[in-house]
Amino acid sequence: MTSPVRALWDAPSAAPAPPRRVWRDWVLVGVIPPLAFLEAALRPDVPWRWLWAVVLAALVPTLLWRRIRPLTMLAIAFAVGSVFGLATGGDPQLFTTAYFLILLYALTRWGSGRAMIGGGLIVAGGILVSLVYTAPNPSDVIGGIAVVVMTSTLGLALRWRAGERARELDRVRFLEREQLARDLHDTVAHHVSAIAIQAQAGITVAPTTPEAATDALRVIEGEASRTLDEMRAIVRALRRDGETTDASELAPTPGVPELRALADGAGPAVDVRVDGDADALPPAVAATLYRIAQEAVTNARRHARGATRVDVRVRMDTAGVRLDVRDDGEGAPSVSPGFGLTGMAERAALLGGTCSAGPAPGGGWAVTALLPRTGWTS
Template sequence: MIDELRLWIRSHPRTVDTVLAVVLCAVTLVSTTMERPPHIHQWPPLPAVTVAVLSSGVLLARRRRPRLTAIATTACGAALGAMGPTLGYQFGSTLVGTTMAALASLAWRTDQRTTGRYTAAGALTLLTASAVWAPDGTRFQSEQVGLVGFVLLAAAVADSTRSRRDHLAAVEARAELAERTREDEARHRVGAERMRIARELHDVVAHHITLAHAQAATADHLLSTHPDQAHDAMRQLTPTLVSALNELRATVGLLRHSGHDDSPEPAPGLARLPALLASFERAGLSVHLTSDGVAQPLPPGLDLTAYRIVQEALTNVTKHAGTSTVSVHLAYADRLLTLTVSDNGPRRTSTNAVAGYGLIGMRERVQAAGGRLRAQPKERHGFEVVAELPLDASHPHPTGLPLIDHEDRP
């Protein structure tokens, strides 16, 4: 019932204002015309009726002009108080109902500081009017003190209600922001996980499909002229496809891993680098591996990143370089591992090198590890990929520079 009444009040503001103005005007008129003094011949007293009607009419503007309404109704209340001794009625709280309503509306629609100023000024004005024009020379009576108390109480109650409304609105806004932030964070995590899955699947599929394509193309080329060599190439195709299926199965199993049991197979790392290079050599690519410094055990995430970078760089050489030789160099420093994959094939632009998502995936992996990546054509011929990975995750790249991408340089 109460909720329905509140809903009706909110949906009919003009009707509510009109009813309130009429009721307060009636209360004021009754208070000024209840008794007719012997010396008053014109009854009801027209000046008091005029001021009461004017005060109630001004109250209709309390939503649009709350400050002006408070000033006007306070002036009308003071005028009624000044006419009281002459017209034979007592100046009390029933004569300033419109003032109390105006101050309450002001407190509801403005801040606490504005409410305090206007309420203090209004109460002081009414108290002064009741004291200056008090009958029989008396200055202060209990009715006058009660008048001021009612005015202050109306503004205080409205201000307290507004403060509670603002507090609830702030709480709801914070809750909505927190919910929206959680949703954004969840979407961000889902997006990051999708990118991670896409990188893993791309690296696995692209590597093995490229090798299988190279071996199949070699077998097709040799089939008519050198059938024995073609047969050898076809024999290498089956292990390549089996390896592709096994690694794809391991990758999918790792992505499905819930964390409550042992992972089906550990993620690949640099320990598998000889097997990786051997697979490329079976496809006709001669890989020369060198290293500097003392090899150090790598964290699993960094170990996987290093392995995938070498794998993708060699895949790009097989697809785009047009050469049969490539060098892979590992340089271990105090806090830095530098991977360099370089070929001497025909000069190719960045467009040739990034026809797919290979370099994009490498950049994302290196950036996630806090390192740097340089992928660019060499000065005369060939292409070079250099990845610098910090060995300590708490210490990013020593230069403090963000990931650098030179792939668009000529």
């Protein structure tokens, strides 16, 4: 088989899965049989019209299973119609037979690739059988084929549209999960790390300096309160259902001015310097700078052995903004990126920038983020 045919043959059923039955199915089942008998009564010129009405009414229940068994229902309808046409020696001329097109639509809309190929062969066979007992009229044949093609194309088009919509929803969900993971890591992990450091320091000094242990507990209490506040802000943002939320209920987005607060806490001293007009930065850029710096400082406090100082530098110019975070700890080899390093790189990439981390020349660890102005103005 050629590649396109092979691809169609291996195509799975439509996703998401179709509903088993909806109210419209029962409407069709209830309306089509009376229409078939009404048409038979109004068209006395149609041969075998009452028998055809009975056959069409008997085949209507196939509509109830057309989504979950599209090929089977199509095969039953076309097989019975073809056999009855051969037995009566005439083509079913009742317009009610048009509901067979619903079965064809369901096949291309919901069926697998194998089912569509099999259904196409069945429909082609039905057309050929109809030519056996009726004199072929080119215009009728071309019109019938056109209707079949249009119905199949409609099913395929709606199938592709639904699949594209499902893929877009999956992509949006994935991006939202990534953003949530970054926010949780950058907020909760930062404060929990500070709590752990203070707890270790408190345990160390408690036997000799109880006052220092008390100070550590106060810091732990403050970090825990801030963690709860940020967690509540995240939960409130996630649980909003489109209604207007009071701005006072949401915590302000951290930015460059909040970088000074990174100096608080145990561990190596943090020196923050900002060159340029921080107020000119868009909120998204300022928040990204803060989160990357926060993660870098947290990593330095947790992992930089022997570090006594962490320098945070922010430089802004016409080209963009640059963030450098460097500690003076012992040199460390390159490490595989964890959630923190991955989150920093993702945040920078969202604004068209880059973020790198690794051993610094002369010792220590350095984190560098570059956010070009074109990334947040486009």
